[in-house]
Amino acid sequence: MAFKKKFTILFIPHQRGKIKETKVSIPFIASLLIGLVILFGFNLFLSWDVASHALEKLKLSRLEKENNYLEAKLGDLNSAISGLKEQMVDLIQKEKNVRMVFGLPEIDAQIRELGIGGPTSRQSVDASPEANRMDLAEFDLEKLLRQARFEKDNFEGIYSSLTQRKEFLDHTPSIMPTNGCLSCNFGYRVDPFTGIRQLHSGVDLAADIGTPVYATAEGVVCSVERDVGLGRVIKIDHRYGYVTVYGHLSQIGVTLGQKIKRGDLIGTVGNTGLTTGPHLHYEVYFQGQAQNPLLYILNSEFQTN
Numbered sequence: 044m045a046f047k048k049k050f051t052i053l054f055i056p057h058q059r060g061k062i063k064e065t066k067v068s069i070p071f072i073a074s075l076l077i078g079l080v081i082l083f084g085f086n087l088f089l090s091w092d093v094a095s096h097a098l099e100k101l102k103l104s105r106l107e108k109e110n111n112y113l114e115a116k117l118g119d120l121n122s123a124i125s126g127l128k129e130q131m132v133d134l135i136q137k138e139k140n141v142r143m144v145f146g147l148p149e150i151d152a153q154i155r156e157l158g159i160g161g162p163t164s165r166q167s168v169d170a171s172p173e174a175n176r177m178d179l180a181e182f183d184l185e186k187l188l189r190q191a192r193f194e195k196d197n198f199e200g201i202y203s204s205l206t207q208r209k210e211f212l213d214h215t216p217s218i219m220p221t222n223g224c225l226s227c228n229f230g231y232r233v234d235p236f237t238g239i240r241q242l243h244s245g246v247d248l249a250a251d252i253g254t255p256v257y258a259t260a261e262g263v264v265c266s267v268e269r270d271v272g273l274g275r276v277i278k279i280d281h282r283y284g285y286v287t288v289y290g291h292l293s294q295i296g297v298t299l300g301q302k303i304k305r306g307d308l309i310g311t312v313g314n315t316g317l318t319t320g321p322h323l324h325y326e327v328y329f330q331g332q333a334q335n336p337l338l339y340i341l342n343s344e345f346q347t348n
Contacts, residue, residue, distance in 0.1 A: 050171030070136025117176060124183050131190055138197055147204055150197065214281040216259040216339040218305060220289060221312055221323045229335040244333040245288065245326035252293050252321045254312040258303045259287055259327075259339070266320035267299050273324060279303055291316050 142149055227247035231240055258279055265286070266278035273290030277297060280286050293313025303309065314321040328338045 073236055079146060083131065102324055117180060120180050120184075121176075124180060124187065127187050128183075131187060131194070135190075138194060138201070141201055147201060173234055207318070209279055213261045213305065214283050214285060216281065216285060216287050216327050216336070217341045218257065218259050219248075219340050220259050220287075220325050221250055221254055221256045223248035223254065223312065223323060225249075225337075226322055227335065229333075242333070245290075245324050246336045247322045247324055248312075249320065249322040250312045252313055254323075255308050256289055256292065256310045256312060256323055258307045258309050259325075260285065260305050261302050262287075264297045264299055264301045264303060264309075270316060272317050274318070275310070275313060276316075277309055279309075284330040286328040288326035288328070290322075290326075291318050291322060293321075 059119065076304050138150065141147070178278075183258035195281050216305040225246060226249040227243060229243060229246050231242055241343040258280045260279075262279040264277060266276070268276055270276050270290070273288070275292040276288060276290040276294055277295060278286060278288050289310065292310040293314065295309070296311075297303065297307075297309045312321055312323050327334045327339050
């Protein structure tokens, strides 16, 4: 049979020596080849195992570096969030102070919470601690963004309110119309020309002829005329219900329809109309009703004759 056949292997030395021979059977050769294949496979397995461990170690090293990097970034993010929280608290306090100073309505504390649906914490028992920390950081950041948008809207509202208030104040009489002394107050008196007790609807400010007269608020000149009693007279419409009157002028420096700013020179003190001497007759009306002009003069203390 073929398995009983044998092969002769000769061993011939390079130098002089005796030639040796040995006989091997086919089963022996097959066993030897199988052994070599097994040995090669084992070595290959060992090499693959070593390579797999090395690759796994490399991956673990890389993941560790990435994890350390992310940990550092997460720490920086949490630090930044903490700083933003402090700034937001300071900003909210400043907004409250502004509202208090200007008499604006406060924001309800519950509205400031800016609550949203769902749990206050998004931690999961199945997630890693790092993932939970990242979720909490993201939650805090989203809340800060909502607060920032809320405060932006609040300050825009405050700015709008103060702008409207400034517009109103700019058109409200508030300064001395001329450099003079109070010679006649607002109220009932006996008219020096008629002898009849009647309302003196303004104040008289005695001053030399030619003394400058200034507009007491922003507005538009609505009347420039010569009146029997007030002589040369200017009326200014300040909107919001306010009108001021400047009488007995010697010179008029404005025209009908002219826009006026507070402090603009509009004329000079005179002695025109019915007067007992040079002075400015100054009136303030609100919604058609005569007001005491002294209540609308904030920049001077008066002297009386």
